[in-house]
Amino acid sequence: MPKMTENELKRKSIEYRKTILKIIHHCGAGHTGGSLSCIDILNVLYNAVMNVSPANFEQPDRDRYIQSKGHSVEALYTVLADKGFYPQEALYTLNTYQSHFIGHPTRKVPGIEQNTGALGHGLSIAVGMALASKMDGRSYRVFTLLGDGELTEGSSWEASMTAAHYQLDNLVVIVDRNKLQITGPTEDVIALEPLASKFEAFGFAVRACNGNDIDDLLQTLKAVPFVTGKPNLVIANTIKGKGVSFIENQVNWHHHVPTDDELAQALRELDQVQQTLEVVR
Amino acid sequence: MNVGRSIGLEYGASTRDIFGETLEELGKENSNIVVLDGDVSNSTRTKFFKKAFPERFFNLGIAESNIVGVASGLAASGKEVLAASFAAFLLGNAYDQIRMGVAYPNLNVKLVGSHSGISIGEDGPSQMAIEDLALAASFPNLTVLVPADEQATRWATRAMFEHEGPVYLRTGRPAVPRIYDDSESFELGKATQVRQGDAVTIIACGLMVAAALEAAHTLSQKGIEARVLDMHTVKPVDHTSIEQAARQTGGIVTAEEHSIAGGLGAAVAQVVALRHPVPMAFVGVMDTYAESGDPDDLFARYGLSPAHITQAAERIVAHT
Numbered sequence: 094m095p096k097m098t099e100n101e102l103k104r105k106s107i108e109y110r111k112t113i114l115k116i117i118h119h120c121g122a123g124h125t126g127g128s129l130s131c132i133d134i135l136n137v138l139y140n141a142v143m144n145v146s147p148a149n150f151e152q153p154d155r156d157r158y159i160q161s162k163g164h165s166v167e168a169l170y171t172v173l174a175d176k177g178f179y180p181q182e183a184l185y186t187l188n189t190y191q192s193h194f195i196g197h198p199t200r201k202v203p204g205i206e207q208n209t210g211a212l213g214h215g216l217s218i219a220v221g222m223a224l225a226s227k228m229d230g231r232s233y234r235v236f237t238l239l240g241d242g243e244l245t246e247g248s249s250w251e252a253s254m255t256a257a258h259y260q261l262d263n264l265v266v267i268v269d270r271n272k273l274q275i276t277g278p279t280e281d282v283i284a285l286e287p288l289a290s291k292f293e294a295f296g297f298a299v300r301a302c303n304g305n306d307i308d309d310l311l312q313t314l315k316a317v318p319f320v321t322g323k324p325n326l327v328i329a330n331t332i333k334g335k336g337v338s339f340i341e342n343q344v345n346w347h348h349h350v351p352t353d354d355e356l357a358q359a360l361r362e363l364d365q366v367q368q369t370l371e372v373v374r
Numbered sequence: 375m376n377v378g379r380s381i382g383l384e385y386g387a388s389t390r391d392i393f394g395e396t397l398e399e400l401g402k403e404n405s406n407i408v409v410l411d412g413d414v415s416n417s418t419r420t421k422f423f424k425k426a427f428p429e430r431f432f433n434l435g436i437a438e439s440n441i442v443g444v445a446s447g448l449a450a451s452g453k454e455v456l457a458a459s460f461a462a463f464l465l466g467n468a469y470d471q472i473r474m475g476v477a478y479p480n481l482n483v484k485l486v487g488s489h490s491g492i493s494i495g496e497d498g499p500s501q502m503a504i505e506d507l508a509l510a511a512s513f514p515n516l517t518v519l520v521p522a523d524e525q526a527t528r529w530a531t532r533a534m535f536e537h538e539g540p541v542y543l544r545t546g547r548p549a550v551p552r553i554y555d556d557s558e559s560f561e562l563g564k565a566t567q568v569r570q571g572d573a574v575t576i577i578a579c580g581l582m583v584a585a586a587l588e589a590a591h592t593l594s595q596k597g598i599e600a601r602v603l604d605m606h607t608v609k610p611v612d613h614t615s616i617e618q619a620a621r622q623t624g625g626i627v628t629a630e631e632h633s634i635a636g637g638l639g640a641a642v643a644q645v646v647a648l649r650h651p652v653p654m655a656f657v658g659v660m661d662t663y664a665e666s667g668d669p670d671d672l673f674a675r676y677g678l679s680p681a682h683i684t685q686a687a688e689r690i691v692a693h694t
Contacts, residue, residue: 153452159447199478199479200479206450207446207447207450207475207479208474208475208478208479209474210474211470211473211474213439214443214470214471214474214475216443217439217440217442217443217444217446217447217471217475218443218444218446218447218450218475219447220440220443220444220447221443221444221445221446221447221448221449221450221451221455222447222448222450222451223447224432224444224447224448225447225448225451225452225453226451228408228429228430228453229451235447247439248437248439248440248443248471251434251435251437251439251440252440252443252444254435254437255434255435255437255440255444259432
């Protein structure tokens with residue numbers, strides 16, 4: 094697969110955002126804010142970092158991706174469709190009766206490794222996969238995306254200790270640090286900071302980056318393993334609802350569905366950004 | 375313990391011991407088996423596997439939720455994973471990980487809970503699982519096995535790995551009476567009739583099979599011939615044998631070393647209600663927590679002794 098240029102990746106992010114908004118609008122349900130905050134991370138992972146595609150999905154050496162923050166599933170469905178795991182039209186069955194494209198990921202959807210959606214589970218599962226890779230002497234890596242709000246689940250920290258103990262440097266944990274959870278700011282609910290030093294104390298090699306900046310994400314995610322023998326942790330600082338002015342940093346957009354007017358305005362905003370990228374090209 | 379001694383049953387090893395030995399044998403035969411431990415391998419007896427196959431054994435510490443999550447990830451990567459801890463902690467702490475990572479995706483994870491029931495004795499209610507069968511039986515896709523003795527445990531441990539899909543195996547701490555010999559065979563999902571009789575049926579699992587046989591002996595002396603079924607597979611429960619017992623014997627007593635809520639009795643009652651309603655009685659822990667003490671004393675105090683089964687059966691016979 095030819096590598097995409099940074100400009101191509103940026104245009105992908107705009108396309109993905111438009112698709113996310115359209116399918117949530119079409120189907121009348123979804124997690125808008127979180128999907129928009131993590132989409133640049135998924136874009137870079139699937140298009141520039143991970144070795145996974147429909148062609149190798151049954152192969153044991155593919156890289157694995159576990160989305161622990163399962164509710165931002167619209168972002169994942171969108172990227173997997175673009176990667177060719179299933180047709181784009183399938184996205185418009187989101188949340189409908191008898192569709193596999195339900196509100197949280199399941200293995201019934203091509204390209205998805207594991208059912209998620211109950212929070213605090215993904216990191217343990219990713220640790221199991223990374224451990225299997227080490228046991229079998231394989232080279233595949235395991236990437237997992239955690240929401241910041243789910244870090245209050247104790248199992249995340251049980252899994253963190255395990256990752257460090259078994260020196261899983263083939264494990265890449267990315268925290269979508271958008272600083273908002275369903276009822277308000279993470280620091281108001283149960284304070285997470287200092288987050289980087291917490292993970293460092295648990296044995297991770299930690300790096301922070303701008304999780305909505307393609308260049309920064311590329312540079313950071315391509316640098317793994319950060320330290321041989323240590324699991325990797327990326328604090329991806331993001332903006333919940335990123336890319337649409339009136340959705341950004343708004344708690345009520347956690348699972349608000351855009352109205353016709355809101356969708357039209359959002360698409361206009363995204364089209365404007367897209368035009369500037371076309372010029373740069 | 376004394377259960378079954380009066381009718382000449384000989385005591386063998388504990389079900390946890392035989393499980394541990396059989397797991398080690400399976401480890402020799404199958405290099406794909408990986409075992410996860412919650413720092414209780416001495417108690418669950420996964421220590422035998424640990425000693426023989428250290429490279430396939432991981433003690434993840436006292437963190438049952440994470441253990442089951444890691445098991446899910448290993449299973450999704452093609453490993454045949456067994457995770458063992460005390461039944462109370464495995465089912466209690468990791469309930470949601472079992473739900474999300476094992477039962478819902480129907481992954482090939484084997485869960486083993488030791489120290490089940492009140493026969494653990496002196497360690498007290500904090501360590502006694504009397505809710506684990508109810509929790510385990512609540513999961514779609516999960517098979518639930520409760521072996522009664524040595525031979526049944528050998529069979530159940532092997533059957534667990536032969537079965538493609540998630541399984542919960544319940545083991546116990548004390549040495550238990552031998553019910554079966556080497557020549558006998560088992561079938562997953564099919565109750566084993568261990569005593570013939572047409573007056574009433576006692577359906578039991580685990581250590582309570584021996585208690586049921588002792589009760590049946592006492593009943594026989596009173597002219598009541600009780601059928602005894604070993605319902606080693608609590609889920610999927612054997613509808614056919616239960617319906618036959620209801621039709622042919624007219625009354626059923628269940629006996630389990632577990633709360634009467636949600637365990638074997640509840641599973642049998644559901645089938646009886648559905649297929650052929652007959653009077654029933656339930657021997658088990660009566661919606662309470664036990665205490666610390668000698669297991670036989672606890673069985674007498676909390677209604678699990680053979681005499682309790684006998685009385686329950688007599689009530690049913692009088693009723694039918």
